[in-house]
Amino acid sequence: xxxxxxxxxxxxxxxxxxxxxxxxxxxxxxxxxxxxxxxxxxxxxxxxxxxxxxxxxxxxxxxxxxxxxxxxxxxxxxxxxxxxxxxxxxxxxxxxxxxxxxxxxxxxxxxxxxxxxxxxxxxxxxxxxxxxxxxxxxxxxxxxxxxxxxxxxxxxxxxxxxxxxxxxxxxxxxxxxxxxxxxxxxxxxxxxxxxxxx
Amino acid sequence: xxxxxxxxxxxxxxxxxxxxxxxxxxxxxxxxxxxxxxxxxxxxxxxxxxxxxxxxxxxxxxxxxxxxxxxxxxxxxxxxxxxxxxxxxxxxxxxxxxxxxxxxxxxxxxxxxxxxxxxxxxxxxxxxxxxxxxxxxxxxxxxxxxxxxxxxxxxxxxxxxxxxxxxxxxxxxxxxxxxxxxxxxxxxxxxxxxxxxxxxxxxxxxxxxxxxxxxxxxxxxxxxxxxxxxxxxxxxxxxxxxxxxxxxxxxxxxxxxxxxxxxxxxxxxxxxxxxxxxxxxxxxxxxxxxxxxxxxxxxxxxxxxxxxxxxxxxxxxxxxxxxxxxxxxxxxxxxxxxxxxxxxxxxxxxxxxxxxxxxxxxxxxxxxxxxxxxxxxxxxxxxxxxxxxxxxxxxxxxxxxxxxxxxxxxxxxxxxxxxxxxxxxxxxxxxxxxxxxxxxxxxxxxxxxxxxxxxxxxxxxx
Numbered sequence: 001x002x003x004x005x006x007x008x009x010x011x012x013x014x015x016x017x018x019x020x021x022x023x024x025x026x027x028x029x030x031x032x033x034x035x036x037x038x039x040x041x042x043x044x045x046x047x048x049x050x051x052x053x054x055x056x057x058x059x060x061x062x063x064x065x066x067x068x069x070x071x072x073x074x075x076x077x078x079x080x081x082x083x084x085x086x087x088x089x090x091x092x093x094x095x096x097x098x099x100x101x102x103x104x105x106x107x108x109x110x111x112x113x114x115x116x117x118x119x120x121x122x123x124x125x126x127x128x129x130x131x132x133x134x135x136x137x138x139x140x141x142x143x144x145x146x147x148x149x150x151x152x153x154x155x156x157x158x159x160x161x162x163x164x165x166x167x168x169x170x171x172x173x174x175x176x177x178x179x180x181x182x183x184x185x186x187x188x189x190x191x192x193x194x195x196x197x198x
Numbered sequence: 199x200x201x202x203x204x205x206x207x208x209x210x211x212x213x214x215x216x217x218x219x220x221x222x223x224x225x226x227x228x229x230x231x232x233x234x235x236x237x238x239x240x241x242x243x244x245x246x247x248x249x250x251x252x253x254x255x256x257x258x259x260x261x262x263x264x265x266x267x268x269x270x271x272x273x274x275x276x277x278x279x280x281x282x283x284x285x286x287x288x289x290x291x292x293x294x295x296x297x298x299x300x301x302x303x304x305x306x307x308x309x310x311x312x313x314x315x316x317x318x319x320x321x322x323x324x325x326x327x328x329x330x331x332x333x334x335x336x337x338x339x340x341x342x343x344x345x346x347x348x349x350x351x352x353x354x355x356x357x358x359x360x361x362x363x364x365x366x367x368x369x370x371x372x373x374x375x376x377x378x379x380x381x382x383x384x385x386x387x388x389x390x391x392x393x394x395x396x397x398x399x400x401x402x403x404x405x406x407x408x409x410x411x412x413x414x415x416x417x418x419x420x421x422x423x424x425x426x427x428x429x430x431x432x433x434x435x436x437x438x439x440x441x442x443x444x445x446x447x448x449x450x451x452x453x454x455x456x457x458x459x460x461x462x463x464x465x466x467x468x469x470x471x472x473x474x475x476x477x478x479x480x481x482x483x484x485x486x487x488x489x490x491x492x493x494x495x496x497x498x499x500x501x502x503x504x505x506x507x508x509x510x511x512x513x514x515x516x517x518x519x520x521x522x523x524x525x526x527x528x529x530x531x532x533x534x535x536x537x538x539x540x541x542x543x544x545x546x547x548x549x550x551x552x553x554x555x556x557x558x559x560x561x562x563x564x565x566x567x568x569x570x571x572x573x574x575x576x577x578x579x580x581x582x583x584x585x586x587x588x589x590x591x592x593x594x595x596x597x598x599x600x601x602x603x604x605x606x607x608x609x610x611x612x613x614x615x616x617x618x619x620x621x622x623x624x625x626x627x628x629x630x631x632x633x634x635x636x637x638x639x640x641x642x643x644x645x646x647x648x649x650x651x652x653x654x655x656x657x658x659x660x
Contacts (some may be wrong), residue, residue: 017653024419037419039393040225041653043645047423057427061435075351079359080340086364098363101446105371109378112432116382123421126413133416195254 008131011155012177017043020152024049027154038132038153061111061117068110072103131180155180204401206311206475207499215503215572218313219651220495228648232641233398235491241638244490247636255627262620263338271341273617280600280612285339286450287592288622291475292332292629293373293447294468294588297440298476299325300380303387304436307429313504315647316497319391320487321480322384323642327632329377331625336369338621365449370447379439383432386425389415391641444469448623451595457538458599461526467519472559474512475588481581483633485574487642496643499572506571509584513562516591520559534604542598546611550594557587 014020017039024037028051036052037043038197047055076099080086083092122125210216219228235241238652266273276283306314337343348371360367360432381645392412415421445465459573481502488497527539543551561583564570584640602609636642 001511031441038417039419039422040229040417041649042422042426043419046419050419052420052423055424055427057424057431071349076362079351080362084357084359087360088361090364101365101368101373101442101449102362104442105368105375105439105446106433107511108442109375112375112379112382112435115428115435116386116429119386119424120413121231123424125415125421128409128414130414130416132418 064114069107072106141169162186252631259624289335294472296328297472443511470515478581478584
């Protein structure tokens with residue numbers, strides 16, 4: 001590895017998700033803050049092992065639902081009471097029971113749109129490139145290795161580990177450890193769609 | 199392909215199929231098996247065959263729609279009083295089929311039914327395609343489909359608004375919300391699998407295309423955390439949504455005063471019928487597909503058996519609905535209701551009513567037998583019978599109620615024309631064409647969820 005490439009973080013690779021979970025817990029206990037783990041499916045307890053707090057997604061969904069529902073009702077009220085009052089069978093102009101179905105549908109629509117786009121935005125996706133893609137074995141598919149390709153990785157991006165690249169990168173039970181370099185160029189590499197060996 | 203015998207399966211102490219995944223599956227084998235299908239250079243020969251049939255019927259649909267646009271809805275058999283002909287029958291049928299997808303992906307997720315894993319991606323795709331087929335019919339039935347956007351609320355120069363007190367306008371909101379939410383839900387679950395396919399792709403174009411579609415998913419724990427929360431939230435939202443959509447569809451009928459439609463049992467009875475026909479459609483697709491792609495180890499007999507059980511339960515609810523309809527016709531003492539029931543069973547469309555009873559009530563009772571539920575050919579035939587039966591049900595509800603309502607001088611028979619049948623067959627072709635494209639291009643079983651089953655076998659066998 002050329003020294004010209006700045007260090008982005010350190011990572012360790014494990015063979016089972018239990019090992020990853022244990023390593024995440026101990027790293028968190030040692031005070032590592034800026035950490036992330038990479039797993040091929042959601043591992044129960046991993047977010048809390050990494051010290052992550054409750055997700056904000058439910059709040060965003062609630063806000064979306066309230067916006068959707070209230071604007072849905074407002075739309076019907078405005079159309080039928082203010083903009084174009086129309087007497088249908090002598091019912092009151094603001095006949096709220098018949099406005100409920102659309103209000104409900106738009107509540108769900110607002111909440112769902114906020115859930116999807118909110119979680120995507122918080123995840124900063126789409127993001128075609130990330131330095132973790134530099135980790136070895138990411139192009140497994142093209143190499144046709146016979147070993148199991150299911151990998152569990154724990155990466156630390158904390159400033160301390162990045163500032164002291166000479167420090168030995170060690171982790172108990174890890175199958176291997178490696179450094180994650182920044183991209184050589186500022187530009188996203190032409191092979192921008194890298195694989196993450198999920 | 200079909201010569202391959204069905205692998206033997208383990209049974210529980212009570213004799214039911216026991217396993218969700220065949221023994222010995224690993225993360226690797228699961229991912230390889232599912233991801234290799236979209237990455238394969240050539241699909242199996244049967245795929246071309248199925249796709250071409252679907253495609254030709256899709257061409258028939260385009261022909262029918264073109265003729266419709268040129269001539270107007272008069273090419274159909276509809277007239278007064280039967281102004282709602284096949285278009286509404288097909289609309290309700292397709293929407294119903296779509297509902298099983300949401301039921302499987304959302305309601306069974308909230309109920310922690312792990313067996314949904316094998317079929318949820320499939321049925322979600324089915325939902326999208328079925329709703330696309332359904333959505334065509336109200337538009338085609340408009341008469342002037344080129345101004346369809348008049349049903350949407352927008353501040354137009356005429357100063358008019360849609361009539362928000364009408365169930366037909368509720369339908370617009372319900373169906374479009376349903377499609378949007380189903381699409382978001384489907385894609386949110388699909389993203390990690392697209393990343394898996396991207397990582398396995400060796401061809402540079404496949405890598406690029408799946409890479410763009412995967413949006414840079416890298417399996418980060420933080421991402422999984424939010425994705426899973428959002429997924430659960432969407433499931434929680436989709437659950438009341440799916441119930442509301444078919445209830446709103448049933449309001450189209452129940453709010454009208456036509457005898458045979460004006461009934462409070464319609465919403466629950468329609469929802470049960472929707473899930474009934476949707477599960478039947480999933481079985482009709484899954485049984486040949488698992489054979490074709492050799493997915494017997496992932497879509498095991500236990501899943502099929504459970505689906506048959508759901509069909510049995512919803513089938514009994516639907517049968518109860520038929521019974522109550524007949525009972526209320528008598529109990530109400532209303533002469534029009536009473537006559538409607540007599541006309542339905544013994545009038546000019548009596549054959550349809552008895553076909554419905556046979557296909558939807560009598561034949562599905564064989565599902566009580568475990569031997570039928572675990573016999574692929576019989577299960578397929580029963581599912582087919584239910585699919586046809588549910589179509590006939592909507593035919594009976596729409597046509598027999600309308601053709602003889604209040605004044606005998608206004609009675610008129612509805613006779614479907616060639617174009618009625620062509621457009622129905624055309625949407626079936628479009629549905630299968632899209633389904634075949636989906637199977638070819640995208641991972642048809644959720645890879646990440648199947649891996650979870652591998653990681654936690656005890657959870658899977660619960």
